[in-house]
Amino acid sequence: MADGCLFCAIVAGDVPSTMVHETARTYAFRDLQPWAPTHVLVVPKDHFTDLAALAAADPAYLGEVFAAAAEVAELESLSGGHRIIANTGPDSGQTVFHLHVHVLGGKNLGALAG
Numbered sequence: 392m393a394d395g396c397l398f399c400a401i402v403a404g405d406v407p408s409t410m411v412h413e414t415a416r417t418y419a420f421r422d423l424q425p426w427a428p429t430h431v432l433v434v435p436k437d438h439f440t441d442l443a444a445l446a447a448a449d450p451a452y453l454g455e456v457f458a459a460a461a462e463v464a465e466l467e468s469l470s471g472g473h474r475i476i477a478n479t480g481p482d483s484g485q486t487v488f489h490l491h492v493h494v495l496g497g498k499n500l501g502a503l504a505g
């Protein structure tokens with residue numbers, strides 16, 4: 392648990408969240424400000440700053456995060472498809488520095504642009 396980290400506090404249950412899915416090492420919950428009908432964040436329960444940090448430390452654990460994201464897509468019945476985003480670093484607009492993957496779907500998400 393990293394001091395002052397919002398997503399560590401959510402994993403610990405100190406900040407409330409709406410759980411969607413959980414495994415021994417991952418936790419998935421609904422984004423507070425959804426961009427799409429389904430917008431779920433999947434995080435490792437342990438603190439890693441971003442995807443690159445977890446990839447370097449423990450690639451199998453990163454695999455668990457993505458496997459959980461795929462399970463979330465199934466649970467949310469995103470049969471039309473979905474998009475997974477992992478903002479990494481300042482140019483991406485990452486605002487919470489605890490690795491999270493966004494699972495988005497439930498509508499046509501359009502092309503990636505920008």
Ligand code: 5GP
Binds near residue numbers: 409422424484485487
């Ligand atoms: P980022 O921009 O870092 O990739 O995404 C951070 C996400 O966390 C944003 O989509 C934002 O809406 C979400 N978020 C920020 N604070 C909270 C919170 O307290 N609870 C939940 N469930 N989501 C949050």
Ligand code: ZN
Binds near residue numbers: 437
């Ligand atoms: Zn954290």
